[in-house]
């Protein structure tokens with residue numbers, strides 16, 4: 080796209096210090112995908128409305144720009160409301176295509192393109208955007224007395240009477256703003272480098288909402304196995320299973336990446352989402368099992384390897400017995416020609432992984448491969464490769480999480496309009512809500528869907 084990420088659009092305003100409170104119809108805290116969806120859908124539904132987005136960052140949609148490894152897995156054909164999201168994105172000019180497992184991407188597979196396009200639409204629709212504007216407080220201002228009689232100043236620029244207004248303030252109270260409707264789209268706590276650091280929860284709580292316990296979700300998993308350093312950097316296709324107290328909770332097939340602290344990869348992120356525990360429980364209750372035998376007949380391979388190892392041993396022994404006495408003294412050297420157990424896995428598994436499989440089978444990787452003639456030994460290796468165990472000791476934390484598990488209690492939110500059941504004209508959307516989905520486009524789907532619905536509902540109410 081021609082637009083640079085740094086470009087400031089015509090409607091971008093700088094907050095003037097100590098400015099008097101300004102008013103608008105719909106105020107949106109947060110310019111991520113949920114906030115931008117709310118703003119555009121509200122304006123499209125009610126073109127005369129005055130809509131303002133405030134974002135603490137200098138660039139809108141910073142997290143959005145990093146999604147899907149920069150490719151933006153924008154929704155999933157299995158996600159609730161996905162058709163509505165696709166149609167909404169299409170109406171804004173975002174073309175999408177679906178790929179394997181229902182993953183949907185913009186046709187350009189560029190996350191920055193999507194953020195730029197959304198920002199362009201905000202400008203074209205006349206939505207005001209204030210960047211570098213951190214909202215630190217929000218309250219409800221009564222504009223009517225108990226008999227519903229308007230108090231002084233109880234009308235907006237549009238001249239509509241109203242009973243209450245939301246007022247927000249910045250950290251230093253150097254600006255204030257009032258609105259008829261308020262959308263909290265300030266994200267959760269995951270990947271704080273992109274802007275959201277949990278303010279949405281504090282703001283919602285200050286308006287009376289409950290916030291459920293929050294956990295980092297969709298993160299790499301730390302494991303206690305000290306041997307993991309030898310595996311670091313290895314990638315393997317596996318079926319990963321999460322067990323709690325021996326019971327399987329979840330399984331997914333995909334690429335697993337070993338790191339120096341533990342396990343990573345999309346299927347591991349999805350496992351991390353299921354690692355929740357109550358009082359008295361901990362990571363100790365969980366195990367991760369990897370089956371790395373997929374698509375390969377390991378049993379057949381080991382049987383063939385056993386035969387090769389026997390032939391190899393006989394050949395080396397015969398060579399040794401034909402040597403002169405002097406040469407025979409160097410037989411130690413010749414021993415290195417024996418086929419070692421770990422070598423059997425060359426071209427099957429990376430060396431670090433092969434050593435871990437052998438270790439977990441209770442065998443020595445330097446043993447002569449001819450031990451594979453023993454069916455018990457082969458069974459041990461097959462069992463180990465199909466159930467490699469790793470002990471989680473923790474999750475990688477907020478810094479590397481893609482999503483927040485927990486948030487504003489969904490029981491207090493209307494699940495069609497995303498309006499608060501506690502305060503009329505308050506809407507809470509996106510990652511601030513207690514919703515989190517698996518990897519695969521579910522979280523952006525939720526951000527766009529909740530933002531769109533809230534924007535439309537707010538536009539109807541003003």
Ligand SMILES: Cc1cc2nc3c(=O)[nH]c(=O)nc-3n(C[C@H](O)[C@H](O)[C@H](O)COP(=O)(O)OP(=O)(O)OC[C@H]3O[C@@H](n4cnc5c(N)ncnc54)[C@H](O)[C@@H]3O)c2cc1C
Pocket residue numbers: 108109110111112113114133134135136139140141142143145146147148151152153154212213214215264265266267269270273274275276278279480481482508509510511519520521522523524526
């Ligand atoms: C690396 C990474 C990759 C991901 N990839 C995918 C993917 O491919 N598919 C998918 O579905 N999901 C993905 N996700 C998750 C997805 O990005 C989030 O679910 C989504 O961005 C949530 O949207 P949101 O608008 O609710 O919050 P955010 O995108 O976090 O936006 C919140 C906005 O609010 C602003 N804000 C916060 N506090 C304040 C305040 N006090 N005042 C003013 N503004 C404030 C922030 O600056 C931010 O701009 C990924 C996440 C990460 C970290």
